[in-house]
Amino acid sequence: SKSNYYGYLYPQFYDWSCPQAKEIVKSVVAKAVAREARMAASLLRLHFHDCFVKGCDASLLLDSSATLISEKRSNTNRNSVRGFEVIDEIKSALEKECPQTVSCADILALAARDSTVLAGGPNWEVPLGRRDSRDASLSGSNNNIPAPNNTFNTILTKFKLKGLDLVDLVTLSGSHTIGNARCTSFRQRLYNQSGNSLPDYTLDQTYAAQLRTRCPKSGGDQNLFVMDFVSPTKFDNSYFKNLLASRGLFNSDQVLVTKNQATLALVKLYAENNEIFFEQFAKSMVKMGNISPLTGYRGEIRKNCRMMNS
């Protein structure tokens, strides 16, 4: 059946209804990442921003319409999340082979895994069978997704509200081993961390000076920076090594080593042992992918990821 009757996700979900599904997703993602390495990061992030708002239900992919305000307009997403054209390309390839069978929410989960692997990260089996929402939540997008200048406690609370713990927080933050960020996402740390016109002194000051050259006090909001200056397109543990050298880009990155002994210990472990990081990353991604999916006859299988079926 095309419906997820059992109410839980499992990797073999499309084995009878669309056995080519995983291969199709992988080949479109591979082409997109070959065109532009950053796309791996962008696709990985889409799954996160979907799952943290009403669960992994592809709510993020809906465009605004007469009856709906798109999550793409939220503070965290506007001028920032990208990769929707690649999702469209995957969906149309799937619709040709297996009409109305593979959900957009599952496409996001598979594309996140394929992107991680293509960037050199760990592989895992993706549980499948999510269905697509018929609504979106702009307020959920504004409130549930952590912001780069949030405090450690706020970020941990936002993870806990989604059933994720401190280990998941540190591990999944390791995604910032790939991809880019805009000046506006970390400017505060360079000039005025606590409202006293002083920089964040938990940031290496040589690194801060380099960042200031292309992230001025005002203007240049959209200027792009790599998040892991050591190996910006390679999925590895250098993100954690950077944190220990006070060279995390966001406040939300650096607080993992400055505010909590348990997260500091994990960062040290991952900085020393890539294998343990990879193993836990796979587990935490599966856990994130399980945030309240729509199953059974709830939701639908969209024909076009940008709009609900009429």
Ligand code: HEM
């Ligand atoms: C822990 C809280 C987190 C915060 C505060 C945070 C914040 C951010 C910010 C501000 C950016 C840059 C956006 C921009 O400037 O346009 C970013 C990029 C990114 N984030 Fe996170 N993030 C968090 C967790 C995660 C998680 C859990 C994942 C994936 C599982 C993730 C994956 C990514 C990726 C891959 C990028 C680069 C995207 C690209 O280059 O297009 N982040 N994040």
Ligand SMILES: [Ca+2]
């Ligand atoms: Ca969602």
